[in-house]
Amino acid sequence: MEETISLKELLETLKKRWLMIVSITVVFGLVSGIISYFFLTPIYQASTQILVNQKKNEQAAYTQSDVQTNLQLINTYNVIIKSPAILDKVAAELDLDLNASQLNSKISVSSENESQVINVSVQDSDPETAALIANKTADVFKKDIVTIMSVDNVSILAQAEMGENPSPIKPRPAMNVAIAVVVGLMASVGLAFLMEYFNNTIKNEQDVERELGLPILGIIASIDDQKIEELKARRAARQSTVRGETLGS
DSSP states (O other): OOOOOOHHHHHHHHHHTHHHHHHHHHHHHHHHHHIIIIISOOBEEEEEEEEEEOOOOTTSOOOHHHHHHHHHHHHHHHHHHTSHHHHHHHHHHTTOSOOHHHHHTTEEEEEOTTOOEEEEEEEESSHHHHHHHHHHHHHHHHHHHHHHHOOOEEEEEEOOOOOSSOOOSBOOHHHHHHHHHHHHHHHHHHHHHHHHHTOOSOOSHHHHHHHHOOOOOOOOOOOOHHHHHHHHHHHHHHHHHHHHHHHHO
16 A cells, blocks of 8 residues: 655655754854864965966067967966976975975966966965965966076066955855755754654554555544543532432422
8 A cells, every 4th residue: 555645745755853953054054063063174275377478579569379379388388387397496495394296285277268377266264374375386487487497477467465354265164054054954853754764653543544555434532640640539529419319398
């Protein structure tokens, strides 16, 4: 016999387990907020932009072919920027206690499509350090690319700067809490339905009919203890009245 669950049963399940659902959701949100605010280290980001062109004769104008060649070399420049040849010098000049591999993990290099502009972004727990690394990386690349690839037309379009009140790019506590609340709500609702599914106790006459496959002929109403006591009291009062009338006659 195929079981079907009505919308009313679903709502009854949620109503019955609402305290558990709310509790789990709140716990998820609180844990996420506590971890985000007190345990995760804030990470700041600083970025600089570099424009790179191939070495060109001053008397000759740039052609479309020259621009396409420069665009094709952008990926090469991106690799060079993150190479030990550049990063070792950056670490040495800034007196950082980091090797090229550790510094590499803090730096990301990208370029816009059909653009010769390279974006160098640095993430660090200290905003000032992030800006220093970004600017120093651009400076070292500008100096060393002359000998590495004979490119002497490098311009730094924007220096990385630390604002007065820098804000971290991660973690984002508000977003983390919101995601945790949604996850907690979904998990608690799923758990409520799972508990209801594995609950094999007979709860009402529909369960009896479904389990035994027999029609319900009658229902014995339940009476709580208070009503039973009231009925006993009324019966005793009636019996006392009857006895009094009998004795009086």
